[in-house]
Amino acid sequence: xxxxxxxxxxxxxxxxxxxxxxxxxxxxxxxxxxxxxxxxxxxxxxxxxxxxxxxxxxxxxxxxxxxxxxxxxxxxxxxxxxxxxxxxxxxxxxxxxxxxxxxxxxxxxxxxxxxxxxxxxxxxxxxxxxxxxxxxxxxxxxxxxxxxxxxxxxxxxxxxxxxxxxxxxxxxxxxxxxxxxxxxxxxxxxxxxxxxxxxxxxxxxxxxxxxxxxxxxxxxxxxxxxxxxxxxxxxxxxxxxxxxxxxxxxxxxxxxxxxxxxxxxxxxxxxxxxxxxxxxxx
Amino acid sequence: xxxxxxxxxxxxxxxxxxxxxxxxxxxxxxxxxxxxxxxxxxxxxxxxxxxxxxxxxxxxxxxxxxxxxxxxxxxxxxxxxxxxxxxxxxxxxxxxxxxxxxxxxxxxxxxxxxxxxxxxxxxxxxxxxxxxxxxxxxxxxxxxxxxxxxxxxxxxxxxxxxxxxxxxxxxxxxxxxxxxxxxxxxxxxxxxxxxxxxxxxxxxxxxxxxxxxxxxxxxxxxxxxxxxxxxxxxxxxxxxxxxxxxxxxxxxxxxxxxxxxxxxxxxxxxxxxxxxxxxxxxxxxxxxx
Numbered sequence: 195x196x197x198x199x200x201x202x203x204x205x206x207x208x209x210x211x212x213x214x215x216x217x218x219x220x221x222x223x224x225x226x227x228x229x230x231x232x233x234x235x236x237x238x239x240x241x242x243x244x245x246x247x248x249x250x251x252x253x254x255x256x257x258x259x260x261x262x263x264x265x266x267x268x269x270x271x272x273x274x275x276x277x278x279x280x281x282x283x284x285x286x287x288x289x290x291x292x293x294x295x296x297x298x299x300x301x302x303x304x305x306x307x308x309x310x311x312x313x314x315x316x317x318x319x320x321x322x323x324x325x326x327x328x329x330x331x332x333x334x335x336x337x338x339x340x341x342x343x344x345x346x347x348x349x350x351x352x353x354x355x356x357x358x359x360x361x362x363x364x365x366x367x368x369x370x371x372x373x374x375x376x377x378x379x380x381x382x383x384x385x386x387x388x389x390x391x392x393x394x395x396x397x398x399x400x401x402x403x404x405x406x407x408x409x410x411x412x413x414x415x416x417x418x419x420x421x422x423x424x425x426x427x428x429x430x431x432x433x434x435x436x437x438x439x440x441x442x443x444x445x446x447x448x449x450x451x452x453x454x455x456x457x458x459x460x461x462x463x464x465x466x467x468x469x470x471x472x473x474x475x476x
Numbered sequence: 477x478x479x480x481x482x483x484x485x486x487x488x489x490x491x492x493x494x495x496x497x498x499x500x501x502x503x504x505x506x507x508x509x510x511x512x513x514x515x516x517x518x519x520x521x522x523x524x525x526x527x528x529x530x531x532x533x534x535x536x537x538x539x540x541x542x543x544x545x546x547x548x549x550x551x552x553x554x555x556x557x558x559x560x561x562x563x564x565x566x567x568x569x570x571x572x573x574x575x576x577x578x579x580x581x582x583x584x585x586x587x588x589x590x591x592x593x594x595x596x597x598x599x600x601x602x603x604x605x606x607x608x609x610x611x612x613x614x615x616x617x618x619x620x621x622x623x624x625x626x627x628x629x630x631x632x633x634x635x636x637x638x639x640x641x642x643x644x645x646x647x648x649x650x651x652x653x654x655x656x657x658x659x660x661x662x663x664x665x666x667x668x669x670x671x672x673x674x675x676x677x678x679x680x681x682x683x684x685x686x687x688x689x690x691x692x693x694x695x696x697x698x699x700x701x702x703x704x705x706x707x708x709x710x711x712x713x714x715x716x717x718x719x720x721x722x723x724x725x726x727x728x729x730x731x732x733x734x735x736x737x738x739x740x741x742x743x744x745x746x747x748x749x750x751x752x753x754x755x756x757x758x759x760x761x762x763x764x765x
Binding site: 209220223224226227228230231234245280283284285287288289290291292303306307309310312313314315316317318320321322323324325328329341342344345348349352405406408409413422425426429433437438441444445448449 | 505506507508509510513514517518519520521522524525528593594595596597598600601602603604605607609611614642645646674699700702703704705706710720723724727732735736739742743746
């Protein structure tokens with residue numbers, strides 16, 4: 195849209211300046227809170243606010259030596275890994291019939307599969323709580339939280355993998371069939387490698403979502419803490435710089451994973467192409 | 477759009493005819509894990525909630541006795557009903573706040589990034605701004621406007637709305653962006669060449685064309701806000717309570733059936749919302765086709 199800049203009246207230019215100013219304000223609005231949070235985690239002031247009385251890592255040291263934080267971190271990672279595994283397997287398996295089969299109720303199934311994204315997590319948490327505690331009489335544990343989170347993350351994997359399957363050139367699979375590959379070989383050698391970037395991205399997606407998930411976990415994890423639950427219980431006692439430090443680390447973790455989710459599939463594709471070129475050359 | 481859809485469909489059916497190799501029973505099998513997970517752990521519990529909302533809790537035990545009392549109870553306590561209206565109102569205001577705002581989002585990635593930072597942290601970060609020791613109070617005290625921290629910024633409905641706008645802005649902006657991005661801006665200039673005022677051009681040319689985007693944005697923002705628990709819990713205080721908080725309170729007090737009834741009210745609102753906009757949503761497809 196850069197091409198429509200040249201023929202502007204003075205008034206239009208004014209409007210444009212106004213819009214740009216507005217955009218800057220929006221970005222300040224979006225980033226200031228997070229920025230302050232990170233800033234205060236390095237501030238020596240023990241009230242976690244202005245003025246800045248010096249730069250320090252001591253809040254990070256304090257947070258990292260806190261056994262509750264250790265506990266929360268290990269539970270968070272364990273839960274996230276299980277959620278990732280479940281949603282990758284279940285999501286990928288469901289994406290195939292969703293795109294390929296001609297089930298009569300396919301559209302209905304699609305809506306049901308996507309529904310957990312649409313309805314508030316609160317309802318998922320509440321209804322699973324009732325199912326687990328009153329119907330099954332289970333004790334709440336990190337595993338029950340895993341199930342709840344997987345309900346929420348699996349649809350994202352389904353969507354990502356289904357999109358990839360949809361854009362997939364069927365001729366490749368037919369060619370493999372013509373060359374004598376059986377259906378397992380086609381899946382293993384042709385289809386899976388091609389959709390692997392999407393599965394990987396879906397997995398990282400699920401992992402990131404799981405790291406940050408609050409409300410479903412809050413209902414289902416019982417006496418245990420994940421990092422968000424830990425932060426929540428700490429906030430109740432007021433803001434401390436230690437919490438800011440924990441928060442900053444969680445933030446850095448999820449941003450790193452997000453970056454990976456974008457970069458890894460591309461790297462993977464590049465590596466594959468480079469490998470193919472090498473093989474072709476030799 | 478339509479041509480793309482057609483060729484995609486043709487390609488798909490072609491593929492199906494050509495390579496029906498993977499179909500048949502094997503392809504049905506893929507649904508099984510998803511049906512086990514989402515059916516057993518999503519649809520079944522929802523069904524239980526529906527039943528619960530019509531049963532009774534007596535002495536912390538759920539009794540299978542059909543009744544509307546959970547609903548009548550909810551509507552009989554004025555505090556609950558006013559919370560319900562407040563939730564709707566908060567949702568409407570928070571949704572309305574940003575919808576007309578973004579006409580162009582130049583640095584799209586920057587909008588997505590906060591969306592991917594932890595939801596809890598984004599709520600929490602506002603405490604460092606609005607709280608007693610927060611940046612805002614610090615600034616006012618430093619500037620000499622007040623000599624003691626003001627409590628007015630937190631623990632009431634405006635704080636809830638502010639934080640909700642902040643939380644759901646990326647949702648709305650992204651949905652709108654995708655539809656505005658397709659808009660041909662020359663049409664606006666053409667309209668103005670033909671004598672339309674800028675406002676006329678925007679409302680009669682731009683808005684009708686991006687209407688599906690606006691509606692999707694409304695749905696994507698309104699629904700999660702209806703189920704919002706954390707924001708009113710952290711920044712809302714007693715003045716900012718929303719339905720989500722009521723539900724959690726009921727469940728924590730083991731009033732399962734009442735909690736279930738309130739949960740279903742949220743679900744009811746969502747269904748109503750989707751029904752209201754169904755026409756517009758299918759119009760979107762008509763427009764695309």
